[in-house]
Amino acid sequence: MITLLMPLIISALVFVDAEIMDYPSFVDGPKSWRIPSSSDYNFRESYGVKPILVNGMFVCGFHCSYDGDNCLFAISIFSTSYDGHIRSSPQVVWSANRGYPVQSQAQLQLPHDGQFTLTDAYNFPVWHADNVDTSSSRLKLSAEGNLMLLNKASDMDWQSFDYPTDSLVLGQSLWPFQALTVTVSLPNSSRVSYEFAVNYSVGYFTASMVSYGESTASMDPYYVSPILSDADLEFQKGKFGNFSVSASAKFIQLGSDGHLKAYEWKDSKWEGTDLLPIDPCSYPFACGNYSVCLKEGCSCPVDASENGTTYFKPINYTKPDLGCYAVSPISCESFIHQSFLELQGYYFHPVKKHLISETKTLKECKALCLINCSCEAFMDTEGSCYFLSGGLSIAKNYSSGYGTYNDNSVFIKVQSSPISQSPNKNVSSPKYTSVIVSSTLGAIFGVFLICAFIILGFRKGFQEVEEDYLDNMLMLGMPTRFSYEELKNVTKNFSKKIGEGGFGSVFHGTLPSGSEVAVKHLVGFGAVNKSFVAEVQTIGSIHHFNLVSLVGFCAEKFNRLLVYKYMANGSLDRWIFNKNQESALRWHIRKKIIIDIAKGLAYLHEGCNQKIIHLDIKPQNILLDENFNARISDFGLSKLIGRDQSRVVTAMRGTPGYIAPEWLSSVITEKADVYSFGIVVLEILCGRRNVDKSQQEEDMHLLRLFRRKQEEGQLLDLVDQCRDDMQSNATEVVEMMKVAAWCLQNEYARRPSMSAVVKLFEDSNDVVRKLNEDFLNGLTWEIVGSFASQVSPFILSGPR
Template identity: 45%
Template sequence: MDDQRRSCLCCAIVLVLTSLMCSSSFHLVNAQAVDYPIATVSTSWTIINDPPPALVAPDFLWRPILLRRGLRSRFSLVFCCDFAYTACIVGVLIQKQTSIEQDAIADAPQLVWSANRNHPVKLNATLQLTQDGNLTLSDSDGTSVWSTYTGGGNHSVSGLNLTEDGNLVLFDRNNAMVWQSFHHPTDSLLVGQDLVLGRKLTSSTSASNWSQGLFSLAAQFEPPDFYSLSAYVESNPPWSYLQYYSQTNYFKFENESFNGQLIPAASSSAQFIRLDPDGHLKVYEWGGSNWNVVADLLTSHIAIGDCGYPMVCGNYGICSSNGQCGCLEEATSNHNFRQINSRLPNLGCSLVTPISCNNSQYHTLLELKNTSYFPFNSYPSRNYMDENIALEDCKKSCLKNCSCKAALFAYNWTYYSWKGCALLSEVFSLINYDGELINYEGEVDNITVFLKVHKSPTTQYPIPSTTNSRRKKSRQVKIILGSSLGAFFGVFFVAASWIFLFKKKREFEDFDEFFVDQVPGMPTRFSYEELRAMTNNFNHKLGEGGFGSVFQGTLSDGTNVAVKRLNGFGQVKKSFLAEVQTIGSIHHVNLVRLIGFCAEKSYRLLVYEYMFNGSLDKWIFQRHQELTLGWQSRRKIIMDIAKGLAYLHEDCRQKIFHLDIKPQNILLDEYCNAKISDFGLSKLIDKDQSQVVTTLRGTPGYLAPEWLNSIITEKVDVYSFGVVVLEMLCGRKNLDRSQPEEDMHLLSLFKRKAEEERLNDIVDKYNDEMQLHGAEVVEMMRVAVWCLQSDFSKRPSMSVVVKVLEGSIDVEKNLDYNFTNPAIPRSIAAAGQQEHATSAAITLLFPSALSGPR
């Protein structure tokens, strides 16, 4: 009877804990290490942004739903969200083990399973274990996103359990398993989990983007009686880069082995296997302070080597025998390829002139010798080939096929009768080799790679082969030249007059066309008709300003873009050139990517990547809106801006001064990553130049004092950055006419509050999370003050700012709070009477709140 009472008491405790845990405000999460691994039917959890605050990992926030301590690990079923709660997934985290006396929440959580990786939800989304036993996830608008599809069947689900080995299980009244997450893996395997036929691991896109990536690992049947574990690229068709054979139909991760490969003993540490975004299959183990790689399971296989991974050197990159990445020497001499980032050669290469179906008559094939492709390095390549096709037919097929980017032709030295051809719609990494290429059967293969490239439409003339023909040709040329000379001078004056009459009309267009065509690393050039079709005749307007309008468009592959159509001549066209020349040849995660442009007749359009969350000003200046940026999000955005500017100032071939840093020119993607946009006023200078003389350009309120002398350095961007940081921390504009006169100017108000030692008064009062982190916000204000020093030589460089934000350098102690607001010339000040006057350079431009793609 006592045992029965104790059992009932335990059940009651579990139910109470479950009831508490189901509270949408997650009040159960506290310093006490208590497990609550079970939930009953008719339980729901909702993502809210209320105290207590969510737990913070380096790249995301997470709120626990269920917690369980295992033998070596702690597992949590959680909501994982970006810092703005605009992209959340339900997943299982693994952490180091903790004792009952330690905090419940350990450091460095790692995601090992997710329900909705490709379909993130937003704030107010709900996870529910329904009355009929179905575990479902619905977005904030009620849309069903994910489900276990276990409701209403023959099984009667009675609860949800997070087991000690990290398996999320739905069980019935007899404790029998109805559904389990181990049967639906994402990119990871936990100890005790196996991979059987019909299941696969698929990598994430990147470490910070958990959506489905490029690589998969699957258990497959190999007739007549073998099985294999195949690692392959999710392309069309899939290309395998490694294959293990086995006589068993499952591959299990045990404490010290996987698929027969030994793994260093984990002792008492947590372990998991993950298929990483680069295609490596690695074993991770908790090392006391972070997760360490203790085994790279595919690389240890002798067949794959350093160059065997499809994206080891990025698209069009070539991997040499020593594992180094580069661009193709044969192609580089013809200026067909360029390296995406010379400092990061593993990012690969790209075509200088992209392949376009509209210009197929100008396509040719570039033959690469001593070059192989990754499938031929480790896997039966014949499975990919169309057999018994002649070399010339293989090449013709690629040239006729619009989607073909490369052709592979192979034949076998041992069996001369065998030959095959494969057409590639995407070019992954290539492999450089010397000597013979030995296939998986120990035979010698001969492989030739042909890359499709764009050739200029120039006319080719045959060259005579004999000396007499050359002399005859020379005499003919002299006669023709002599007889034409008189006629030439006759028409010269007529032509000169014609050119002079039309010079004024055409000179600016010709100027633009010439210089645009000379830009190295040029993005895609679109025709006006292509952009009109892409934007549905410019139907969906995202914003409008003095330079023109921005429209949403869609590329042929479904990618959303923002198309900026510029209006007018003069300064607008110079802005267009500056934008294309600057951002068209640089690539950085914190700079908006310029996809293409149009310079046709009087049309000037720019095509950018689409930024889902628009510009920063809409997030920090609009009050009482449903979604706001909390402290963690703002801190990350500040870091993103700093990294983008540091790249412009120090890491490009030339220094780039942006000259118009303001919230309207900081755009946010779907994960609230910040990217700098609008390079229309930027200035490129040589690396050895420390300063430059230029006319006033920028936006009132963000202009550094030294603009009065027209001699500037990159520190003008540092000053503007300081203003933007203050605006983000205070949640208001630097000039706010709705405030009392003494508080209208933010820098003046800030100086006064600093003297009164009451900086907490100006922390964004409309955001509870900012108020909660008031001390950290005030400390960040010191970074802004350092950037706002009147003497530009006392301001830090942006690379130093990045180090300060990372915590490796302290802020300068002796700071001057006597900020200088530069006097604005009357012409610009007049335009600035309206809120956020647009950028001004050389000549006055019309007011605008739009400075980049939205």
């Protein structure tokens, strides 16, 4: 969050005294201010702060990172020496657009007769002053750090003191229905907000924590200080309510750790003193992820069994509150070798706590957590099984508190090696030496027999584990499990084939309820089984209009079948590569399909508990229903990663022609899907395949052709000729090509997120206005047009 970012942004900010003196404390409208480009030398010289108003210890203006990004319209406080020289970096105490930073070219406008507004680089409103008289025409910063809007009669219409963020300055009050808040991201990528507020009904200041989204993190409100009069609501010199505050404290701030501190200038820095008498272990992640909070400090979970295995180590031995890391990270693909580390007499903060059942036994809780990849730990309390996913915050139970948890234990999922060895065993002893020699001699004489038993046993064991895995998935609300005989009847003995892919054939069927389905019969072993489990696990637990619906599955002996909702118009490639003018898609349908795909990918990347990277986006995997609504299908190569992971290392997978350049390093992010999406968009708009061997050699690769036409300014030549309305809407088609070009950047960091693409497409204004032309002119094409079409199929992880 931006609150966490700002200390880094401003930690080295500095002003020249003469520059400060040049800025006024008020300004009359009409007036506007624009954030300079990062290439602007004067702005870079000011180290990321562009002042607008200055008064006493306070400066109001744009506070940005060094490269001109993540800018806040904010008020900061700085310390001065007795002779007026500045001796500290500004510390943000109020911001208008906290949580919604803007970039270069954003604009702040103070009209002579209108609304005081901050807009982003695309002229989209980000913030405006609420309940303001349209006659407001003066902006003033007081010596107390209060930003005010005054009307023509010099009456105040609006003030920043009425809208506190995370701080109070001297002379500012915290009134009922106001709160100091700070929102932070937890290790599970969910968010919680710490809050310090006034509960006037009981006459107390309260400290609490509320959760956002799917997080269920909680902290009961603490009544931390009584309020005896309205005077207690004001932060005065040496006093705030019933708190003991240093007389030299200049501001009070609620930190990202949930602690409220009074800050004073001491030893050449701002130093805070905690005001809240709250047990530190009451705060989730007070000791970081995978660390245990104790009265005496933080430590990593320890295995108390006779094996004494070390599963967790501190991230930094000198800073135990930073948390711990797993020596062997949990692998969703190796759940067979997972077990549980039991911590007796502990509890975990309920961050993303899911109640599975009120009647589960301890054994059943373990089984369910093992098969659920997102489950990192569980706690069994009074017959209720709670799962924890996405980060672990543990605390010790004490008899003086947390009464209902005293007899409980936390079970943390840990990854064990398939062949683990106790560290207490002495493998060099004669006993173990003889065992090794005997085993070696036996292996020499019976190697083939042993290998056969191992293979058969492993296959049988894996099948049993997979059976248990799929059975337990049904208990977690997953799709229906069909028998093979049932699906034979549904498809009339697989008589109507409607498609065929690399892993098998697809058949039309009708369920007893009358619903039409498509049944994919997978053929093969190894990669097929892996693809099957990935498909069920991924799409079986999520639901979105632009993702194909998995109705059910069948896993019986060696048969693996997937049952989907039937899509009447088949896959996208049938429609966009068809040269028949009568069946060619109209422009508005193509545009709708592109937006549908973007929405589906945005949901996979940002709307699920875990980030899902599809890794095989292509027209063949886009299905169309009877109304040409597009739905993404085939998740057999998809990858699930935690929200705290920005990238993942994996073997190359996908389809030649749609693979992003970064696959050469095997380190990928969700931007690999963005690249594939860009290629699909071009194919839809141009009505041809990315690699078309029927074309002349110089036009065979669409991306190379696109690059050449873009340089020549002849992108209109690429628009599909099969529909007249494609030509009549050629301008809009070309603008969408530019969006595709944005998605096809060689450097994945320069590609947009899919949510940004959706916002572009759905905006009521023209796409061209929303695109930053300066950025588009800087598109890099070094690898685009060559890499994606030259990767050979044999280096991929699975056939397609």
